[in-house]
Amino acid sequence: MNRRALLAGLAATGAALSLPAQAQFSMDKLMQGAAKVGGAFMASEGDEVQLGENYYQPLVQKSGGAYPDRNAQEALKRFAAPLLGSADRKSLPWEVTLIDSDQVNAWALPGGKLAINSALVKNCSTPDELASVIAHEVGHADKGHSLSQIRNEALLTTVGGLGKDVVASWLGGGALTAQVMSAVEAPLYNLVLNGYSRTNEFEADQHILSIFGRTGYDPSKADDFFHTLMRIYPQSASETTSLFSTHPGTKERISKIEAAAKRVAKPAKTPATSGWAELKSILPTPKS
DSSP: OOHHHHHHHHHHHHHHOOOOTTTSOOHHHHHHHHHHHHSOOOOOHHHHHHHHHHHHHHHHHHTTOBOSOHHHHHHHHHHHHHHHTTOSOTTSOOEEEEEOOSSOOEEEETTTEEEEEHHHHHTOOSHHHHHHHHHHHHHHHHTTHHHHHIIIIITTTTOOTTHHHHHHHHHTTOOOOHHHHHHTHHHHHHHHHHOOOHHHHHHHHHHHHHHHHHHTOOGGGTTHHHHHHHHHSOTTOOOOOSSSOSSSOHHHHHHHHHHHHTTSOOOSSOOOOTTHHHHHHHSOOOOO
16 A cells, blocks of 8 residues: 555545544644654564564464363474474564364464464374464564554554554554554454455465475475365355465465475475374364
């Protein structure tokens, strides 16, 4: 979205508000904040970490709650450890939780907070499939996609009323206040439910190959789980998740991953898959 469109949208929103004089936000201030959003993006890594820490457990609960098997949780953590350890942003407090849910989904919050649904683990028949999902979610956190999506969309869509003002101010370099935290809750939960923009999803898909190269996984298998998703959710299906959505189409995502994988050499080392066997003993793949 360009700056002119952003400002026009904010101006229209402001004009439509009918609030007491003392409650009306300053349009000059809002425009200044919006201009900063359209230009430099100044939210810090500390803000990302704080957002992730604040909303991780509430969104885990909203998504179905932590899977009630301690051994399964520990097995997932062991399996994910080499992948998280290969992330670009070593300073993030990386964490992964197994969610008790029948929906085939996974998601990431700012600050390296990941969640993988139990139904997704069940539908992974090889460690490569689960590794690709985790690497994809690592990509969202590594690239700061949550904050970039809030910057590009939330001011005009899911943030309402005075929230637009405080979010614009924050993204322009202001403090991450309680008001900001409250205003961005809906946009973050929307990402958990519906996924990221087309550009961000493609970028996270490509990040799978980077993580695979560092951990020893075969790049030719980076798109295996997307084929599984195509089988679970055929093109005619109306259901979508944040991992699988009609935008971008899964066929196009597969094509892009396969094209990029052909240019990547297979790593010489063997990937570490500790925890995989235990996970599958608890969450076995259904027989087709």
